[in-house]
Amino acid sequence: MVTCQELQDLNLSKLNTAVTQWQQMLNKLVTLADGGDGGINAADLERKANAADWKGDNATVTKQFTTTTARQFDDMVTEARSIHKILEEAHANLKKHKEDLKTTIDTWARKNVYIDDKGGAMYSGPQREVEGGPKEQTSQEEVDQAAREVGRILEAANETDRIAARALRKHAQSKYDFDETGYKGLKDADRQQGIEDADAMVKLASKGDGMTDDELKRFNEISKYHRDNPAFAERFATKLGPEGTLEFWRSLADPGKGRTPDPDGDRAKILAKVQDNLGITLANATRADTPEMQAWKDRMIELGDDPIKARNGIPSAPYGFQVLGPLMTEGKWDTAFLNKYGEKMLEFERKSDDPVLGGPKELWENRFNPAQLSYPPGGTKPDSDPVANLMEALGHNPEASLQFFNGSSGQGDDAMNNWDYLVNKDGEGAREWPTDDDGKTTGFKNLGHALESGTLGYPYDQDPPSVPPMNTDEEKAARDQRTLLIDKVVDHYKTADTIDKQDGIRDSLANMAAGHIDSLNYSMADWGGTGEASGRDDFYGAKAGHLHDFGGTSSTSFLRALASDEGSYETVSTAQQVYGASSMAAHGDNRDDAMNAGLKSVRMHGLLDEARAEAIGKEFADDKTQRNLELEKQGEWRKFAGEAAVGVGVGVATAMIVPTGGAALVAVPLAIETIGGAANTQISTNTLQWLKDNEYDNYDDSVVGIDKAKEDGTRNAMTPLLNYAEAHGISGKEFESWALQAETKYNDGGKIGDTDDARGW
Helix, strand or coil, X not given: CCCHHHHHHCCCHHHHHHHHHHHHHHHHHHHHHHCCCCCCCHHHHHHHHHHCCCCHHHXXXXXXXXXXXXXXXXXXXXXXXXXXXXXXXXXXHHHHHHHHHHHHHHHHHCCCEEECCCCCEEECCCCCCCCCCCCCCCCHHHHXXXXXXXXXXXXXXXXXXXXXXXXXXHHHHCCCCCCCCCCCCHHHHHHHHHHHHHHHHHHHHCXXXXXXXXXXXXXXXXXXHCCCCHHHHHHHHHHHCHHHHHHHHHHHHCCCCCCCCCXXXXXXXXXXXXXXXXXXXXXXXXXCCCHHHHHHHHHHHHHHHCECCCCCCCCCCCEHHHHHHHHHHCCCCCHHHHHHHHHHHHHHHHHHCECCCECHHHHHHCCCCCCCCCCCCCCCCCCCCHHHHHHHHHHCCHHHHHXXXXXXXXXXXXXXXXXXXXXXXXXXXXXXXXCCCCCCCCHHHHHHHHHHHHHHCCCCCCCCCCCCCCCCHHHHHHHHHHHHHHHHHHHHCCCHHHHHCCCCCHHHHHHHHHHCHHHHHHHCCCHHHXXXXXXXXXXXXXXXXXXXXXXXXXXXXXXXXXXXXXXXHHHHHHHHHHHHHHHHHHCCCCHHHHHHHHHHHHHHHHHHHHHHHHHHHHHCCCCHHHHHHHHHHHHHHHHHHHHCEECCCCCCCCCEECCCCCCCEEEECCHHHHHCCCCCEEEECCCCHHHHHCCCCCCCCHHHHHHHHHHHHHHHHHHHHHHHHHHCCCCHHHHHHHHHHHHHHHHHHHHHHCCHHHHCC
16 A cells, blocks of 8 residues: 555656656567568568468478467567556556645645645644634644545555556466457556456355355455446446345345344444445446446346345345345435336335335334344444435435436326425325334435435535536536425425424535525525515626525525524524625625625524524523523634634635534535636534533523624624725725614514514514
8 A cells, every 4th residue: 555655755767767668668579570670570470471381290380380479479569568558657647646645735734734654634733822823723624634635645546556566467477478468558457457356256246145254355345446447346236137236235234044243243344344335336337338237227126126035045035125225325326227216116115005004114114024234233324214225325416316306206196296205294195204213214314415415416425515517508407406406495494393303304404505505695685576676686696606586485484494403503604604705705896795795694694693592592491591501602603603714715805704623514605606706615514513512601691691692693794794894994984884784784684583473472
């Protein structure tokens, strides 16, 4: 394995010399084989040998020896050309990997992030709390991102090294002959190596649950090497076959007869990796555009409702949907396959929903003959609900997810829209999602992942995420389809009660709101139907950004429902501050428009802050101490966010708030992307861990706690305006006017988020 230090110190001069010398050798061998300089060559020798009138033994032995020897020159050329190409591409790749590593290390060094010799990252600059320390200390999240970037470069370098070394060793294996086949380059070598390894792995897989732990580890090692190798994936899947694939995982996961792996044992841990690697391999295979793989996919869909019995004949026989399900939670599966597979699964499930026999829970639980199919057992992945597994697969394929939620299952009068069946929990004919022993539904989290993918246009766990481009007509049409889906989301999840009924989906809804904060701002800027008259479309760049109006009432209710929870409030509030700051930056030196943008953002903050304060009040109406604690935590987060500001970087001195903590990222669209032409940014979406580690003083008087939280909220809302004013020299009476208008807008937003009237207060 190439380490960070080794790649930094790598001397490529010898490899470069080898490339040059093999080029010279190749040129000489080509001349010997084919001629070109007027001298003797193998091609002429073979022609003369075939044309000569041989007699006796010479007609057989000598002639054959002569022609065979002549052809060996062609094999020499083939092998020399292959070696030269491997060396040449290895040199070019390693040179690029080395340059990329240096650039990455230098970039992070400017942020006081040190990369050690193994590729680890750590903050090495002065602490913010120290006198003279930086105003903006690099966050742990950024340090982790640095380590991931370095890790990706080292992984690519190791891949180049591994493929090249194996290809060269193969050429060196034959002592007495030259290879009649060679490699066209590293990519071709990787393809051929993948086919060889796939054949070996299929042979190993034939042992089923008879595979030892070491053999399973070997399978993991090989499949990890070939995660991005379509040749390996297709060869493995097609040679194993659809039936063989299901039987293979069925026998490994739960061989039965007392041999099912101990959930806490070493084999279960190994199987968890096998599950992921096998799933990624199969996902890659489904994207191969060949007749063989199309037949594989068609047959796999047919097997979905078939019982898959174990090889040893035990009676437990889960359906094909259930066996394949755990393998679908990793990798990007083919779009058409996911939709056809999902359609048949929902049709099968809906036909099996019976008042007597039961619904999805009874269908998939198979309580009389349970099978352990998902690893690690009892983990975060659904154990037996293949629909939840499908949702996770859709969460990794945005195109498939978008199509799926616009699709349906059933025919004629039995047809039902997938959105209505899966999302509208209380609607007629809607799915009753299975619950676990604690009464919770793991699948709602997976449903959220699928909706995230479909509405945001990138896998829910993509790192780092990015707003999809809108350069082509096809990309613009996809954007419009995503906004139509998020419109459904906004309209449906309008109350905290609706969200809480689908426990586990809230985080995804907050991410969706953050990813469409531009359209939410646009939707809220139509008070009394004045949007068109006030030039709303031009102000927000609605046409260029393909913004969608979700309706003021629905948007308000959706945002209020999200802001009622601490975690989702932080996500949406942070996204709003990012978007508000970029809105001001987009208008550059146009002070009037910049101020207008800032005031509109302040109004949105007022709505979110009031909704959060009100939720705390409801939750702790009889416990002032706890209420003050929650309000103060809200204020502390606000204060921290206000300190952790970074520049937008578009030539205008403004700021965006990027809080540290947590691993989840959301790509927040910036107004300057549609108005001024900049890119998106990623922000953390998890609750800040440090809040939980701090102790707070509580006040007996609840008014003090509320006022403190609101003060911090207003400071956060005003940050973009203060930064813009400082950059453009706006002060005195001019800024005082801004501040007064901002106060009015903030309070107006609070009135929108307030529901006192509904409670009769």
